[in-house]
Amino acid sequence: MEVTAIHKDKYTWLAACPVNSVPEDGGACVLLNGQQIALFNFTRRGEWYATTNECPHRQQMALSRGMIGSLGNEPKVACPFHKKTFSLKTGECLNDEGYQITTFPIKVEDGVVYVGV
Amino acid sequence: MITNKKSNVVVIGNGMVGYKFCEKLIAKDKNSERFALTVFGEEPRVAYDRVHLSAYFDGKTAEDLTMAPLDWYIDNGIQLYLSDPVVDIDRERKQIRSHHGVVVPYDYLILATGSGAFVPPLSGVEKDGVFVYRTIEDLDLIQSHARRARKGAVLGGGLLGLEAAKALLDLGLEEAHVVEFAPRLMPRQLDDAGSGVLQRQLESLGLHIHLAKSTQEITGDDAITGMQFTDGSFLEVDMLVISAGIRPRDELARLSGLETHPRGGIVVDNFLQTSDPSIFAIGECAVAHHMIYGLVAPGYEMAEVVAARMMGDEKEFKPYDMSTKLKLIGTDVGSFGNPFATEPECRTVVYENRAKGVYKRINISADGKELLGGILVGDADQYNMLLQTCKNKTILPPNSEDLILGSRGGEEAGAGVMSLPDDAIICSCEAITKAMLCHEIGENGNDTIDLLKKATKACTGCGGCTPMVKDIIQGVQKEKGVYVRNILCEHFDFTRQELFDLVKINGLKTYTSVLNTFGKGDGCEVCKPATASILASLWNENILAKDRAPIQDSNDRFLANIQRGGTYSVVPRIAGGEISPEKLIVLGQVAQKYGLYTKITGGQRIDLFGAHVGDLPKIWEELIVAGFESGHAYGKSLRTVKSCVGTTWCRYGVQDSVTFAIELENRYKGLRSPHKLKSGVSGCTRECAEAQSKDFGLIATDKGWNVYVCGNGGTKPQHAQLLVSDVDKDTAVKLLDRFLMFYVKTADPLARTATWLNKMEGGITYLKAVVVDDVLGIGAELERELQLIVDTYACEWKEVVENPDLRKRFSHFVNEPEVKDPTVQFEPLRNQVKAREWA
Numbered sequence: 001m002e003v004t005a006i007h008k009d010k011y012t013w014l015a016a017c018p019v020n021s022v023p024e025d026g027g028a029c030v031l032l033n034g035q036q037i038a039l040f041n042f043t044r045r046g047e048w049y050a051t052t053n054e055c056p057h058r059q060q061m062a063l064s065r066g067m068i069g070s071l072g073n074e075p076k077v078a079c080p081f082h083k084k085t086f087s088l089k090t091g092e093c094l095n096d097e098g099y100q101i102t103t104f105p106i107k108v109e110d111g112v113v114y115v116g117v
Numbered sequence: 118m119i120t121n122k123k124s125n126v127v128v129i130g131n132g133m134v135g136y137k138f139c140e141k142l143i144a145k146d147k148n149s150e151r152f153a154l155t156v157f158g159e160e161p162r163v164a165y166d167r168v169h170l171s172a173y174f175d176g177k178t179a180e181d182l183t184m185a186p187l188d189w190y191i192d193n194g195i196q197l198y199l200s201d202p203v204v205d206i207d208r209e210r211k212q213i214r215s216h217h218g219v220v221v222p223y224d225y226l227i228l229a230t231g232s233g234a235f236v237p238p239l240s241g242v243e244k245d246g247v248f249v250y251r252t253i254e255d256l257d258l259i260q261s262h263a264r265r266a267r268k269g270a271v272l273g274g275g276l277l278g279l280e281a282a283k284a285l286l287d288l289g290l291e292e293a294h295v296v297e298f299a300p301r302l303m304p305r306q307l308d309d310a311g312s313g314v315l316q317r318q319l320e321s322l323g324l325h326i327h328l329a330k331s332t333q334e335i336t337g338d339d340a341i342t343g344m345q346f347t348d349g350s351f352l353e354v355d356m357l358v359i360s361a362g363i364r365p366r367d368e369l370a371r372l373s374g375l376e377t378h379p380r381g382g383i384v385v386d387n388f389l390q391t392s393d394p395s396i397f398a399i400g401e402c403a404v405a406h407h408m409i410y411g412l413v414a415p416g417y418e419m420a421e422v423v424a425a426r427m428m429g430d431e432k433e434f435k436p437y438d439m440s441t442k443l444k445l446i447g448t449d450v451g452s453f454g455n456p457f458a459t460e461p462e463c464r465t466v467v468y469e470n471r472a473k474g475v476y477k478r479i480n481i482s483a484d485g486k487e488l489l490g491g492i493l494v495g496d497a498d499q500y501n502m503l504l505q506t507c508k509n510k511t512i513l514p515p516n517s518e519d520l521i522l523g524s525r526g527g528e529e530a531g532a533g534v535m536s537l538p539d540d541a542i543i544c545s546c547e548a549i550t551k552a553m554l555c556h557e558i559g560e561n562g563n564d565t566i567d568l569l570k571k572a573t574k575a576c577t578g579c580g581g582c583t584p585m586v587k588d589i590i591q592g593v594q595k596e597k598g599v600y601v602r603n604i605l606c607e608h609f610d611f612t613r614q615e616l617f618d619l620v621k622i623n624g625l626k627t628y629t630s631v632l633n634t635f636g637k638g639d640g641c642e643v644c645k646p647a648t649a650s651i652l653a654s655l656w657n658e659n660i661l662a663k664d665r666a667p668i669q670d671s672n673d674r675f676l677a678n679i680q681r682g683g684t685y686s687v688v689p690r691i692a693g694g695e696i697s698p699e700k701l702i703v704l705g706q707v708a709q710k711y712g713l714y715t716k717i718t719g720g721q722r723i724d725l726f727g728a729h730v731g732d733l734p735k736i737w738e739e740l741i742v743a744g745f746e747s748g749h750a751y752g753k754s755l756r757t758v759k760s761c762v763g764t765t766w767c768r769y770g771v772q773d774s775v776t777f778a779i780e781l782e783n784r785y786k787g788l789r790s791p792h793k794l795k796s797g798v799s800g801c802t803r804e805c806a807e808a809q810s811k812d813f814g815l816i817a818t819d820k821g822w823n824v825y826v827c828g829n830g831g832t833k834p835q836h837a838q839l840l841v842s843d844v845d846k847d848t849a850v851k852l853l854d855r856f857l858m859f860y861v862k863t864a865d866p867l868a869r870t871a872t873w874l875n876k877m878e879g880g881i882t883y884l885k886a887v888v889v890d891d892v893l894g895i896g897a898e899l900e901r902e903l904q905l906i907v908d909t910y911a912c913e914w915k916e917v918v919e920n921p922d923l924r925k926r927f928s929h930f931v932n933e934p935e936v937k938d939p940t941v942q943f944e945p946l947r948n949q950v951k952a953r954e955w956a
Binding site: 016017021022023024025026027028029030031032036039042044045060061062065066067068069070071072073075076078080081083085 | 607608629632638639640641642644645646664666667668670671674675679682683926929930931932933936938940
């Protein structure tokens with residue numbers, strides 16, 4: 001679909017995909033301005049998250065295919081390759097020090113998912 | 118302070134059962150809000166432990182035997198009258214009058230008058246030197262008379278009579294005799310052979326035993342001089358203790374017009390209620406279920422039933438088990454269930470060791486599955502285990518003689534106390550279950566016998582349960598220290614096996630419903646695939662349908678194996694490793710078209726590597742048209758059944774191994790399991806298919822097939838073990854069905870069959886017992902459950918290829934479905950490609 005930009009507050013909001021392109025309680029990858037971004041539709045918590053798609057451990061483009069869940073109350077995603085888990089809120093690696101992923105602001109309006117860059 | 122609101126409860130009798138009733142009612146009636154208790158006792162002292170009366174001669178004092186001191190009655194507000202028997206019950210006015218003239222009104226009257234010694238109507242029983250064995254006062258009299266006596270006899274060779282005979286020996290008499298009317302000792306508990314062993318033990322200690330002796334009269338002028346028997350013989354004694362049974366104390370009830378039994382005892386219903394609804398009878402004075410229960414444990418249970426019902430709880434006195442175990446003059450004696458059951462209703466196993474004075478008998482149901490009862494003399498260590506096995510109708514191991522002989526070689530037979538069900542009664546006096554003890558030990562730290570006595574009252578009655586309680590303490594501590602209960606993760610406080618059963622029982626089919634019903638939090642990468650596996654093993658619905666796609670591990674989610682670089686590999690099923698030239702050509706063509714690297718796998722099939730996620734449905738569409746189906750190389754499920762060519766080509770083969778391998782692979786394909794399953798079928802003993810390194814393997818013999826289970830390669834190679842030999846194909850399949858489903862249902866997540874077996878208590882012996890001998894009686898159910906998987910099998914890839922919604926999920930970018938992941942790069946390798954190295 002067309003990438004449209006909305007300028008409101010401090011972010012540039014890029015339309016990523018329709019809501020139903022991301023499975024409930026799962027993830028999907030979008031290509032936005034040449035960048036691979038993983039979107040997570042955390043239906044169970046009523047929350048959406050966006051991170052880079054690349055796992056910093058072995059530079060694999062796979063986080064969007066990982067399972068999401070929680071550690072305590074912290075929402076997380078597990079890389080399918082070697083099960084490194086990352087906080088969806090802060091991007092911090094939860095089971096191995098020294099790794100970090102980038103997270104992005106995300107919002108849903110009129111059935112469309114937007115990512116802030 | 119008695120207020121008008123409280124109901125008056127009067128207890129007549131302050132023996133063990135009468136006391137126990139007070140204790141139970143006070144425990145239930147917090148702060149004595151509802152009931153005011155008055156107790157009348159005939160004896161001069163408060164209730165004491167009559168079961169251990171003989172200990173009085175061993176130096177225990179009356180205080181030692183006391184159930185609870187006088188202060189206890191005062192502290193709990195009980196009005197206690199001792200040495201004051203009740204002489205009249207006025208049922209019209211609902212009040213009683215005591216010997217000393219105390220009149221007390223009652224709302225509930227509890228008769229716990231117990232029993233007295235039964236004295237047979239013999240001429241001479243009134244003579245000096247003739248005693249009964251019932252109260253501390255009786256013992257005082259016996260003790261003082263024994264000082265000037267030389268020869269003593271006990272009339273009655275039952276439980277109490279033998280105790281009395283021991284007392285005579287202890288009191289220093291030169292001769293102690295036991296005279297029994299029946300042809301054997303302890304006629305209610307022992308058979309002739311058991312009695313014989315016991316008799317030899319007792320005789321070796323100096324007791325003289327006279328069986329089948331009918332006493333005619335007791336001779337002497339004022340004092341006893343001897344016993345004259347009907348067979349003409351005579352025994353010279355100067356003291357006699359009569360222990361010929363008990364006589365229920367029902368005279369007060371009879372005077373009051375309550376219904377009594379013609380042979381003695383107050384008749385009560387299942388709720389211990391007499392013919393007057395305000396009056397109850399408990400203990401040895403009551404006739405319940407047409408009998409007198411002459412043991413303390415059922416008496417306590419009666420006390421519990423009445424106390425509970427007064428508090429409004431539903432409770433009923435059920436026919437009570439009369440099993441007993443005791444130590445008689447150093448000899449253990451146990452008798453449980455139906456000790457006398459005989460053929461044809463049962464099979465009897467007997468072990469007798471005269472040199473050691475040991476006799477054991479167990480009666481097993483004709484089908485060999487249940488323990489009906491038994492007798493133990495000389496060694497009763499197994500009493501509690503056997504009693505519980507009998508009561509719980511536990512299914513017996515195939516070598517049931519091991520129950521009394523112990524395991525002879527091989528692994529331990531059966532299992533210890535920890536294998537008993539949670540609701541098994543360990544302390545029958547106080548009705549304490551295994552679960553209650555485990556809870557006290559594990560949760561409340563009451564991990565010694567003394568602490569448990571305080572916390573639960575276990576071991577405080579007959580003490581027979583003490584060894585078993587010790588075993589439970591050890592068992593729980595072992596579990597705490599060595600074995601950690603493998604709960605799935607922070608979201609589920611259950612083991613995989615528990616969750617499996619819960620999901621099944623509740624018919625749950627989605628992850629969300631499982632998490633909502635049994636879990637907490639939002640799930641994780643551990644419980645999601647574990648639940649996915651359980652759902653697949655149970656219902657066999659497509660693993661990507663409903664909410665199940667995002668809970669699958671990465672391979673299952675895309676029905677392919679994720680490889681370096683984020684591409685996937687494709688493995689179609691090639692059952693038994695057999696493939697036609699036409700299909701080989703198709704594989705080559707597909708690999709060429711999509712630029713895939715090809716390799717023969719360890720499981721005799723062909724793996725196509727380097728597929729983009731978006732190409733997977735197209736690749737599979739072409740493969741399915743050519744007759745291929747999913748090989749489940751991505752799943753924790755059956756991988757391959759490897760085979761050698763067997764009789765079809767090999768000059769050594771003795772069976773058709775390829776055909777059997779194909780049949781097995783097609784039967785078990787799609788079965789989701791805790792970990793991957795590999796198999797092999799060899800056509801002869803040379804074992805070219807390496808079946809003994811597989812989760813299940815078959816090796817042909819000239820008579821049929823040998824079935825091996827629980828082997829694997831991997832980090833810790835382990836040989837498979839022989840499950841059964843020389844069986845035909847149908848039997849092999851039936852046993853494999855059971856084996857696989859048992860594994861699927863009970864293994865921890867990601868435990869291969871070898872690990873599962875290594876952790877299993879009883880090892881391969883137990884596994885054989887379950888799978889081959891069906892000792893748990895679950896064989897048919899396991900077969901049914903596996904058949905459901907066979908019947909509902911569908912190729913997952915075919916379903917995805919034909920379903921546009923599922924197919925849509927196979928793209929790298931959801932907003933650019935046609936764009937492939939630009940980071941995927943290959944390097945050349947021997948005329949093919951390989952994934953780029955990790956960075």
